[in-house]
Amino acid sequence: MTAxxxxxxxxxxxxxxxxxxxAAAVYTQRPGWFEDVPDGTAPRGHVVMxxxxxxxxxxxxxxxxxxxxxxxxxxxxxxxxxEVVRIERQRSYSKLLADARTADTGFFEFEEDESGRLNxxxxxxxxxxxxxxxxxxxxxxxxxxxxxxxxxxNVLEPKIAAHxxxxxxxxxxxxxxxxxxxxxxxxxxxLQNEASYLGAARVNVSEQKDTxxxxxxxxxxxxxxxxxx
Amino acid sequence: MSTLGKILLVLNLLIGGGFAFLAIQDWxxxxxxxxxxxxxxxxxxxxxxxxxxxxxxxSELADPESMPTDPEAEIPFFVVGPxxxxxxxxxxxxLKEYFKTAGGAATEGLNLxxxxxxxxxxxxxxxxxxxxxxxxxxxxxGAGRAAAAFKLLELQAETLDERQQxxxxxxxxxxxxxxxxxxxxxxxxxxxxxxxxxxxxxxxxDADEDPKKTEERLDKAGTLREGPTKDEGERRxxxxxxxxxxxxxxxxxxxxxxxxxxxxxARTVGAQTFxxxxxxxxxxxLTDDDQNKFVAEYATLRQLAIARTQRFLDVxxxxxxxxxxxxxxxxxxxxxxTQLDDPTVGLKAQLAQVRADVSNLLAEQDLTERxxxxxxxxxxxxxxxxYRMEADLTNVERQRYSQKK
Numbered sequence: 057m058t059a060x061x062x063x064x065x066x067x068x069x070x071x072x073x074x075x076x077x078x079a080a081a082v083y084t085q086r087p088g089w090f091e092d093v094p095d096g097t098a099p100r101g102h103v104v105m106x107x108x109x110x111x112x113x114x115x116x117x118x119x120x121x122x123x124x125x126x127x128x129x130x131x132x133x134x135x136x137x138x139e140v141v142r143i144e145r146q147r148s149y150s151k152l153l154a155d156a157r158t159a160d161t162g163f164f165e166f167e168e169d170e171s172g173r174l175n176x177x178x179x180x181x182x183x184x185x186x187x188x189x190x191x192x193x194x195x196x197x198x199x200x201x202x203x204x205x206x207x208x209x210n211v212l213e214p215k216i217a218a219h220x221x222x223x224x225x226x227x228x229x230x231x232x233x234x235x236x237x238x239x240x241x242x243x244x245x246x247l248q249n250e251a252s253y254l255g256a257a258r259v260n261v262s263e264q265k266d267t268x269x270x271x272x273x274x275x276x277x278x279x280x281x282x283x284x285x
Numbered sequence: 286m287s288t289l290g291k292i293l294l295v296l297n298l299l300i301g302g303g304f305a306f307l308a309i310q311d312w313x314x315x316x317x318x319x320x321x322x323x324x325x326x327x328x329x330x331x332x333x334x335x336x337x338x339x340x341x342x343x344s345e346l347a348d349p350e351s352m353p354t355d356p357e358a359e360i361p362f363f364v365v366g367p368x369x370x371x372x373x374x375x376x377x378x379x380l381k382e383y384f385k386t387a388g389g390a391a392t393e394g395l396n397l398x399x400x401x402x403x404x405x406x407x408x409x410x411x412x413x414x415x416x417x418x419x420x421x422x423x424x425x426x427g428a429g430r431a432a433a434a435f436k437l438l439e440l441q442a443e444t445l446d447e448r449q450q451x452x453x454x455x456x457x458x459x460x461x462x463x464x465x466x467x468x469x470x471x472x473x474x475x476x477x478x479x480x481x482x483x484x485x486x487x488x489x490x491d492a493d494e495d496p497k498k499t500e501e502r503l504d505k506a507g508t509l510r511e512g513p514t515k516d517e518g519e520r521r522x523x524x525x526x527x528x529x530x531x532x533x534x535x536x537x538x539x540x541x542x543x544x545x546x547x548x549x550x551a552r553t554v555g556a557q558t559f560x561x562x563x564x565x566x567x568x569x570x571l572t573d574d575d576q577n578k579f580v581a582e583y584a585t586l587r588q589l590a591i592a593r594t595q596r597f598l599d600v601x602x603x604x605x606x607x608x609x610x611x612x613x614x615x616x617x618x619x620x621x622x623t624q625l626d627d628p629t630v631g632l633k634a635q636l637a638q639v640r641a642d643v644s645n646l647l648a649e650q651d652l653t654e655r656x657x658x659x660x661x662x663x664x665x666x667x668x669x670x671x672y673r674m675e676a677d678l679t680n681v682e683r684q685r686y687s688q689k690k
Contacts, residue, residue, distance in 0.1 A: 058290070058587060059678065061287075061290045064290070064293075064294060064297075064436060067353055067436070068297050075304055082311070088367045089318050089321075089322045089367060091367075105322075105326070105366060105367035106367060107321070107322065107324075107325065108381050108619070110326060110328075110329060111325065112320070113329050113547075113548075114325060114328050114329055114547060117546075117547030117548050117550075117551050118547055120547075120551040120555075121542060121547055121550050121554060123552050124554040124555040125538065126559045127449070127555075128554045128558040129533075130321035131558050131561035131562055131565065132440070132561055134561070134565050135561050135564050135565050135568065136569040138565050138569055138572070139667060140569055141572060142568055142571060142572045142575065145572060145575060145576070146575055148382060149575060149576075149579040150563075152579070152583065153579065153582060153583065153586070154589070156583055156586040156587070157586065162586075162590060162591065163583075163586075166500060172573075173572075173573075173576060174576060174579075174580070174581075183440055183587065185590065185594040186589060186591060186594050186595050186598065187594055187598055189606060191587070191590050191591065192590065192594070192595060193488055193586075193590065194385065194586045194590040194593055196592055197590055197593035197594055197596075197597050200597055201593060201597050201600050204597070204600040204601055204603075206606045208600075208603060208604050208607050209598040211612075212607040212608060212611050213607065215611050215614075215615075216607065216610055216611050216614050219614030219615055219618050220614060222618045222621075223539040223614065223618055224498060226618065226621035226624075226625055227621065229625055230621060230624060230625050230632060233520060233632040233633055233636055234627060234632060236636055237632060237635055237639060238637040240636060240640055240643055241639050242638060243643050244639055244642045244643045244646060245652055247643060247646035247647060248646060250642070250646075250649055250650055251320075251646060254374070254650060254653040254654060254657060256658050257657060258656060258660065261657055261660045261661050261664060262660055264664050265660050265664045265667065268490065268664050268667035268668050268671060269667055271667075271671050271673050272667050272670055272674065274344050274508055275671055275674035275675060276674065277677060278678055279674055279677060279678055279681065282678070282681040282682075284454045284678075284681060284686070
C-alpha cells in the first residue's frame, strides 16, 4: 500500500467518523414534531410542541373560538335586542309623558308583565279625573285654567266693570232726568192750576165786563133821558 | 496505486455522494416538516407580535413593518418551536402559503379579508389602518363618514358608556369624531408602550415622609392605577380586540384568527362576550331605571293633573258665576237704558213730553193772561166811564130835581 493509499484510508476513516458523529447529532437534536407524549403527562395548560399536541390544541382552541364566537354573536344579538327594547320603551315613555302633559286623554292604567315591566305599548283603561271624565294632560289642564282665568280677568271682569260703570252713569242720568221730570211735572201741575185759576178769573172778569157794560148802557140810556150823550 | 485502491477510491466517492444526497433530502424534509410545524404553531399562537428591536451584537434583525418585495428575502420571524428551539427567519413563500386561505368575500365598501401575507401582527394592523384611513377619507363628511366609522367602531366598545358615546356621535353625524376615535385605537396599538414611572406606587424611602409629599404621591399612584395599563400583554390583547371587532364577516374573522392565533382569538372573543353580557345587564338595568323614572314622573304628572282638574273645576265654576254676573249686569244696563231712553215710556221721553206740556201751558197762560188783562182794562175803562156817567147823572138829576122843589 502506497503512502497515498494510506492517507486516503485515513481520510476516509476521518470522514466516515465525522459523518457518523454528524448523523448522530442531527438525529439526537431532531425537532420532536412526531414525538408522542401520552395524554396527561404534560402539565395542564402546556402545549406539547409536536404535531399531535398542536393539532389537539388547534382543535381545542378552534372549538373554543367557535363556541366563543357563537356566544359572542348571540350576546351581540341580545345586546342589540335589549337596546331596541330600551329605545322602543323610551319612545313609548316619551309619547306617554307627552300625552300626560298635553293630550285630552292623558293617563292610562298599565299592566305589568312577568318580568315586572309595564306594558307601555298597549295602555289599558283611561284614568278618570275628579270630574268623572278622562283625565287630561297636566299642561293641557293648566292651559285650560289659564284660558279660563284669562277669560275671567281679561274678558268678563272688564265687561262687568264696564257694565257697572254704565250702570252708575245711567243711574246718575236717571236721577238727573227723574229730578228734572219731577220739577217739570210740578211746574206743569202749577201751570195747570194757574190755568184753571185764570180760567175762573177770566169768567169773573168777563162777567164783570158784561155787568159794567150793562151798567154803562143803563147809564147811557138814563143820561140820554136828560139829553146827555 | 493498485487496482484495488482505485476501486475503493471510486466506491468511497460514490458512498460520499450518496451520503450528501441523503443529507440534502433529509434537510429538505426536515424544512418541510418544520414549515408544517411552524404553521401549526402560528395557528395556535399567532404571528410574531412585531415589536422586536434589532441587536447589532447578536446580529439579530428588527421585526419588519411590512412584507419585503424580494421573494428570496429572509424575514425576521421569531417563533419558539419544539424543545425551545426558535425559528428566527422565514421566507415569503411560507407566509404566502400560510395566508393562502385567509381571503374572504368582500364586505360592503371595505375588504379587509384578503390573502396578502404580513410578517407580524403589527404589520397587519398597519396594513388594515392604511385601508381604513383610505376608506374613511373617501367618505363624504358628516353622516356618510359617521356611518362608515361607526360600522368599524361599533363592536370595539368595551363598556356600555363607550358604546352609547359612539351611538350618540353617529346620531349627531359627527363623522370626524368617530374617525378620530377609531384612529386612536389603531395608534394605541401601534405606539410602543412607555415605561411608566411607578415610583409613586412604591413604599416611600423616607419613613418620616412629609404629609404634603405623601398626598401628592398617593394622588399620582391613584392616577397610575386608574390609567391604561401600559404593558406588552395588554397591547397584544388590544391588538386582537381591535382586529377582531373591525368586521364580523367570516373571511375577516378567519384571517384575524390566523394573525393573532386561535388562543388569543378565543380569549379575546370570550372577553368581549363577557363584556357584552355586562352591557346587556346594564341595558336591562337602565331599562328598569327608565321605567322607574317614567313611573315616578307619570305619577307626579297624574297627581298634578288631578289637582289641576279640581282647580279647573273651581275656575270654570268661578267663570260660570262671572258669566252669569256679566249677563245680569248687562241686563241691568239694558233695563236702565230702557228706563232712560225708551222712546215711549223712557224717562227722557216723559221729560220731553212734560216739558212740551209745560211749554204749551205757559203759552196758553200767557194768552189767557193777556186776554184777561185786556178784559180787565176794558172793565176798568168801562168802570171809569160808568163812574163819570154816574157822576154826570147825579149832577143832572140833582140839578133837575133840586129846581123842582
